[in-house]
Amino acid sequence: MDKKKSSSLSGVKEIARRANVSIATVDRVIHNRKGVSQETKDKINEIIKEIGFQPNILASRLASKKTNRFLVIIPQSAENEYWEACNKGIDRSYAEIKQYGISVDKRFYDLDNKQSFVKLVDSTSIVPYDGVLLAPSFFDEGVRLASRCKENNIPLVFVNSDIPGEDSLSYIGPDLYKSGRQAASLINFGIQKGKVLIVNISKEIDTYHHLLRKEDGFRAYFNDLPSKQPALIKLDIRDTREEIIEKMVDECLQQHPNIEAVFVTNSRVRVIARYFEKQHIDKILVGYDVIKDNVHYLKQGVIDFLIGQKPEEQGYRGLTSLFQHTVIGTNIPKYCFMPIDIITKENVEFYRN
Amino acid sequence: MDKKKSSSLSGVKEIARRANVSIATVDRVIHNRKGVSQETKDKINEIIKEIGFQPNILASRLASKKTNRFLVIIPQSAENEYWEACNKGIDRSYAEIKQYGISVDKRFYDLDNKQSFVKLVDSTSIVPYDGVLLAPSFFDEGVRLASRCKENNIPLVFVNSDIPGEDSLSYIGPDLYKSGRQAASLINFGIQKGKVLIVNISKEIDTYHHLLRKEDGFRAYFNDLPSKQPALIKLDIRDTREEIIEKMVDECLQQHPNIEAVFVTNSRVRVIARYFEKQHIDKILVGYDVIKDNVHYLKQGVIDFLIGQKPEEQGYRGLTSLFQHTVIGTNIPKYCFMPIDIITKENVEFYRN
DNA sequence: CTGAAAGCGCTTACAG
DNA sequence: CTGAAAGCGCTTACAG
Numbered sequence: 175m176d177k178k179k180s181s182s183l184s185g186v187k188e189i190a191r192r193a194n195v196s197i198a199t200v201d202r203v204i205h206n207r208k209g210v211s212q213e214t215k216d217k218i219n220e221i222i223k224e225i226g227f228q229p230n231i232l233a234s235r236l237a238s239k240k241t242n243r244f245l246v247i248i249p250q251s252a253e254n255e256y257w258e259a260c261n262k263g264i265d266r267s268y269a270e271i272k273q274y275g276i277s278v279d280k281r282f283y284d285l286d287n288k289q290s291f292v293k294l295v296d297s298t299s300i301v302p303y304d305g306v307l308l309a310p311s312f313f314d315e316g317v318r319l320a321s322r323c324k325e326n327n328i329p330l331v332f333v334n335s336d337i338p339g340e341d342s343l344s345y346i347g348p349d350l351y352k353s354g355r356q357a358a359s360l361i362n363f364g365i366q367k368g369k370v371l372i373v374n375i376s377k378e379i380d381t382y383h384h385l386l387r388k389e390d391g392f393r394a395y396f397n398d399l400p401s402k403q404p405a406l407i408k409l410d411i412r413d414t415r416e417e418i419i420e421k422m423v424d425e426c427l428q429q430h431p432n433i434e435a436v437f438v439t440n441s442r443v444r445v446i447a448r449y450f451e452k453q454h455i456d457k458i459l460v461g462y463d464v465i466k467d468n469v470h471y472l473k474q475g476v477i478d479f480l481i482g483q484k485p486e487e488q489g490y491r492g493l494t495s496l497f498q499h500t501v502i503g504t505n506i507p508k509y510c511f512m513p514i515d516i517i518t519k520e521n522v523e524f525y526r527n
Numbered sequence: 528m529d530k531k532k533s534s535s536l537s538g539v540k541e542i543a544r545r546a547n548v549s550i551a552t553v554d555r556v557i558h559n560r561k562g563v564s565q566e567t568k569d570k571i572n573e574i575i576k577e578i579g580f581q582p583n584i585l586a587s588r589l590a591s592k593k594t595n596r597f598l599v600i601i602p603q604s605a606e607n608e609y610w611e612a613c614n615k616g617i618d619r620s621y622a623e624i625k626q627y628g629i630s631v632d633k634r635f636y637d638l639d640n641k642q643s644f645v646k647l648v649d650s651t652s653i654v655p656y657d658g659v660l661l662a663p664s665f666f667d668e669g670v671r672l673a674s675r676c677k678e679n680n681i682p683l684v685f686v687n688s689d690i691p692g693e694d695s696l697s698y699i700g701p702d703l704y705k706s707g708r709q710a711a712s713l714i715n716f717g718i719q720k721g722k723v724l725i726v727n728i729s730k731e732i733d734t735y736h737h738l739l740r741k742e743d744g745f746r747a748y749f750n751d752l753p754s755k756q757p758a759l760i761k762l763d764i765r766d767t768r769e770e771i772i773e774k775m776v777d778e779c780l781q782q783h784p785n786i787e788a789v790f791v792t793n794s795r796v797r798v799i800a801r802y803f804e805k806q807h808i809d810k811i812l813v814g815y816d817v818i819k820d821n822v823h824y825l826k827q828g829v830i831d832f833l834i835g836q837k838p839e840e841q842g843y844r845g846l847t848s849l850f851q852h853t854v855i856g857t858n859i860p861k862y863c864f865m866p867i868d869i870i871t872k873e874n875v876e877f878y879r880n
Numbered sequence: 881c882t883g884a885a886a887g888c889g890c891t892t893a894c895a896g
Numbered sequence: 897c898t899g900a901a902a903g904c905g906c907t908t909a910c911a912g
Contacts, residue, residue, distance in 0.1 A: 185905055196883040201907065209881055232585040232626055233905035236888045240907095273585055349877065356873040363831070364716045395873070478716070514874035520709040520748070521867035524702065538889055549899040554891060562897055586889035589904045593891095 184225050193218045204229060231274075231502065241275045242304040244496050247294065247319075248333070248489075249285040249309060255465040256441060256485050257285070259527045260309070260333065263489025271497045278493065279303075286414075288312050288378060295319050305329045305496035310337050312380045329499055333492045334485070335384060343499060346491050346510045348483045350384060354391025354439070356514045357460050360479050361435045362396070362404075364458050368434025369405040370396075371426065375442040377414050385439040392437060407433065414442070420449045427455070434458060443480075447471035464517055464525055472519050482515030486527040537578050546571050557582060584627075584855065594628045595657040597849050600647065600672075601686070601842075602638040602662060608818040609794060609838050610638070612880045613662070613686065616842025624850045631846065632656075639767075641665050641731060648672050658682045658849035663690050665733045682852055686845040687838070688737060696852060699844050699863045701836040703737060707744025707792070709867045710813050713832050714788045715752070717811050721787025722758040723749075724779065728795040730767050738792040745790060760786065767795070773802045780808070787811060796833075800824035817870055817878055825872050835868030839880040 186204070190197040195214060202210050203218040204227075210218075221227075251258035261280075268278050281298060284290040295315045300306055306323055310316030310332055320340040323330040329343040336345040361370060372392060374385040389408070396403050409426050411419050423446060427433060435458035438446050443461020450459060451474065460479045461468065471477040491510060498504035517525055539557070543550040548567060555563050556571040557580075563571075574580075604611035614633075621631050634651060637643040648668045653659055659676055663669030663685055673693040676683040682696040689698040714723060725745060727738040742761070749756050762779050764772050776799060780786060788811035791799050796814020803812060804827065813832045814821065824830040844863060851857035870878055 186907095187905075197906080198883055198908085199881085202882090205907090211881060214881080230589075230626065230905050232589050233888090234907075236583075236585050236589060236890090237905075237907040239888060273583065352873065352877070356871065359871055359873045511877050513868075513877045513879055515866075516869040516871070516874070518709065518712055518869070520705065520712045521869070524705070524864050524866045526866055539891095540889075550890080551892085551899060552897085555898090558891090564897060567897080583889050586904090587891075589906090590889075590891040592904060 244305045245303040246280040246307045250282040259485035260489035263486035267490045267493035307492045350387035351391035354388035355395040358392045358395030371407045371436045373438045375411045388439045447476045480517040484512045597658045598656040599633040599660045603635040612838035613842035616839035620843045620846035660845045686841045703740035704744035707741035708748040711745045711748030724760045724789045726791045728764045741792045800829045833870040837865040
């Protein structure tokens, strides 16, 4: 059923013919290269406009044999489904764009070890790259890398968390504050008159700060409420060992017997869920991230809602943005916030990260 | 920062060199064209495997000058935001693939006028096309078109609603039954002990059948509940005039004073919302589709939840699937269910259709 | 400031 | 059954 394309009357050849110049000259004008008289340039530009010329990117890439290298710096995905998904998204993007002569170097750091990030940032030269995709889990080194990109005029895209104020091509990730509000609104829809517990679990101070942004949004929602404002209890756990977490939650629940709902500000909600299941505790439980353990407890009915942040899509969009900006010349929005996905037992089977 | 690609040692040329044949023969083997001795064929295939040859699609398309035409049949998008979004998704896909020599013909029918669909299907020849994207709002004619596609060996993709049993390349759209379950679960999370009203609004019998699938899922959720099973009231409105709808809802609410939540099985939830707002009725209200009016009432707090069905993505994926199947040779999944998106006042600003 | 020619990796008649 | 040659739309040295 395939047809042959009619020979193009809108390519460089046609422009050259009309302008009475060679196609080399047309090419110079198209790419704003110097060495063309203003007169010829004007004439050619007019014809380009007239026939609505759009260069054939396939042919262009094929002929130029240009290659672009991108650098990706994200957390290790071993044993971390969230970052595994992000990594997968990057691969999916790469599969689509590699035809265009793109190569990608990935570097991974350990999310639980700030030093691994420091070392990585310090030991990696960004000079050979045409773009950098960075998950800046740690602030100071993120800033350092960002300024190096700026000095070298290399486009930089942040995924998953932003470094506000730094000069980046784009930020692709969640609006943490608003996702906290969302969690609050769900809990508010379900509770009667009990208290609500907020649980932050994190060891590294940098990640703890991210959790605080969610907590802020969560609190703000209730503050903005005209009527019923439940009491909010807060529990900070600066340790990720399960026994410690369980113990602290246990104590807290003893102390506040009428807690009706619990909001865990990250994917560690699985630990609380496990504890609830063991102890046969039945409270509204809301947390983050569609990872295996969490989905298990969602299906069990222990977790009521998960908030998804689309890690796969973040990775996909991150690399794709770099490609589109560099190769296609597309305009990339400065902020690309992920949707705040609400996942329940009923829709989880259709969810795409 | 762009680099030159090193001359490829993995293309047809290299294969030809190693096999001691011309590249024309290599090309014949790659495309399974006849006229090659078994011996040569085997040798070439081995080399292809060995060097992991992957044809350069850019070069292939450029040289072959092949064109593919796709036919799109969907409802008119004038005054219908849902189908406008689908149409937009198709355009977005087209923008990405047109480089490859793709052309798309769109035909629109009137969703409120079955005859327009009948006429369209009967008057359109599918023969010139390499693929058809169809939103089969009306059953019988959908089946007719599907069999014509089958006869002519033209791949067919359904969007938004399926015709089960018909031989299609893919279905891309919602799982209606499960989305009804989702609505039920949200309502169940919020209600205390009142009754629940189900409202189906539709004139055409074919679309009414779609609504019933959602109602089935909705009822099934409550049936599966071990404990609390609220009374379910049902209201069928086979008319789309607002006065009629308001009157019938009004009567129903009179008759059942303790209705606590209302589930409207399509985007007409806006009409109920308008009525609720006018009458200062405060009940849980859940409906479908992220369109302007519904979003307005969501933000007002009149509608509690909207269920989104990603019309834009349906359109995008529909055309993209056709392209990938026909041009790239990708395997397309038979079913691509859209996620069941839960939209609230808090996350609607980040929602992408 | 401008053009002729070769080439990107693949496909397509055409000739044998 | 097989190959030499031209060409897709563009880019790139090179020469002038």
